[in-house]
Amino acid sequence: MSSIEITFNDIQHMTQFTRRSKSTYILWATLITGVVHASDSYQPVAENIIDNLYAIIGPTGPRTYNNHALNNNLGFIVTSEGVVLIDSGASNQGARLIEHAVASVTEKPVRWVINTGSQDHRWLGNSYFADKGAEIIALQRTVQTQNSFAEQHLTMLSGLLGETFEGTRAYFAEQPVDADFVTLTLGGEMIELEWLGDAHFPGDAVVFHPRTSTLFSGDLIYIDRMLGILPFSDVIGWQSAFHKSELLNPVHIVPGHGPVSNSIDARRDTGDYLDWLVSNLTTAVEEWRGIDDTVNAFADAPQFMHLEHYDQWHRTNINRVYLQLENR
Numbered sequence: 001m002s003s004i005e006i007t008f009n010d011i012q013h014m015t016q017f018t019r020r021s022k023s024t025y026i027l028w029a030t031l032i033t034g035v036v037h038a039s040d041s042y043q044p045v046a047e048n049i050i051d052n053l054y055a056i057i058g059p060t061g062p063r064t065y066n067n068h069a070l071n072n073n074l075g076f077i078v079t080s081e082g083v084v085l086i087d088s089g090a091s092n093q094g095a096r097l098i099e100h101a102v103a104s105v106t107e108k109p110v111r112w113v114i115n116t117g118s119q120d121h122r123w124l125g126n127s128y129f130a131d132k133g134a135e136i137i138a139l140q141r142t143v144q145t146q147n148s149f150a151e152q153h154l155t156m157l158s159g160l161l162g163e164t165f166e167g168t169r170a171y172f173a174e175q176p177v178d179a180d181f182v183t184l185t186l187g188g189e190m191i192e193l194e195w196l197g198d199a200h201f202p203g204d205a206v207v208f209h210p211r212t213s214t215l216f217s218g219d220l221i222y223i224d225r226m227l228g229i230l231p232f233s234d235v236i237g238w239q240s241a242f243h244k245s246e247l248l249n250p251v252h253i254v255p256g257h258g259p260v261s262n263s264i265d266a267r268r269d270t271g272d273y274l275d276w277l278v279s280n281l282t283t284a285v286e287e288w289r290g291i292d293d294t295v296n297a298f299a300d301a302p303q304f305m306h307l308e309h310y311d312q313w314h315r316t317n318i319n320r321v322y323l324q325l326e327n328r
Contacts, residue, residue: 042067044101052078055254068094079187082111088125093164095125116218118145118201120153127171138173141203197241198234215250223258226307229317239274
């Protein structure tokens with residue numbers, strides 16, 4: 001299953017650069033769909049974090065037909081004037097299941113949907129909630145990246161999710177925030193939406209709830225799971241953004257992937273790994289070490305072997321970070 005995830009991620013994200021035909025995308029997606037149907041059907045569940053804040057924790061494996069491509073975390077805040085949903089899922093069907101999870105704890109409707117990123121499962125459920133009257137909120141940076149990936153993501157997920165993807169369409173925030181930081185208030189709850197730097201995707205953002213010191217990190221932070229450096233990820237930006245997030249002093253962290261956790265675990269599983277990659281590979285590039293020698297030299301990192309998907313992602317991450325640093 002893990003090796004399939006890498007194939008799917010690489011195909012999905014490398015399409016930005018390879019620009020292959022739409023029929024090729026569909027063929028790849030169809031082939032992958034045929035081999036990842038094995039998992040049990042996933043039903044999103046609301047998990048209380050503190051007070052009126054909740055997380056929806058997705059599986060940490062690959063996107064599959066049966067998990068509706070919801071292999072990520074979302075969150076929501078219940079206010080006196082309605083619900084603020086943080087990320088919307090990968091399809092109308094996924095959004096409907098997310099709505100059911102919200103309804104298990106409140107009868108209030110989803111009033112706002114805040115997008116933290118541009119990866120498919122963070123925003124392709126927007127249209128479902130918009131059609132029900134919710135306002136979609138995102139930074140301009142995020143919307144620009146969503147727009148650049150929209151066609152590819154729609155094509156890939158159409159092949160993966162089949163008939164359950166019907167009716168899903170790309171829907172962007174109508175009035176994106178033309179700033180890197182904004183304070184939003186609904187029902188007396190103040191929420192901060194901020195870009196700390198390009199990370200997993202360009203334009204990734206975080207949501208911070210100051211009253212409870214809760215950070216919804218999007219794909220900035222991974223817990224118990226190896227993060228993935230994609231061809232267009234910015235490892236230096238990601239490292240810097242992580243350190244900026246620490247300055248918020250979050251007590252509760254809803255990571256992009258993995259269980260609800262804290263700053264200590266975030267530092268161990270994300271911050272330390274990014275620091276390790278940048279430090280070691282900067283030295284390798286400066287010393288003119290070859291890429292193959294570098295990958296082999298750093299292939300064993302025992303302090304990170306506890307992370308799920310270590311065996312599948314670690315060497316790939318080294319390779320991609322080396323190339324990024326070499327081309328700076």
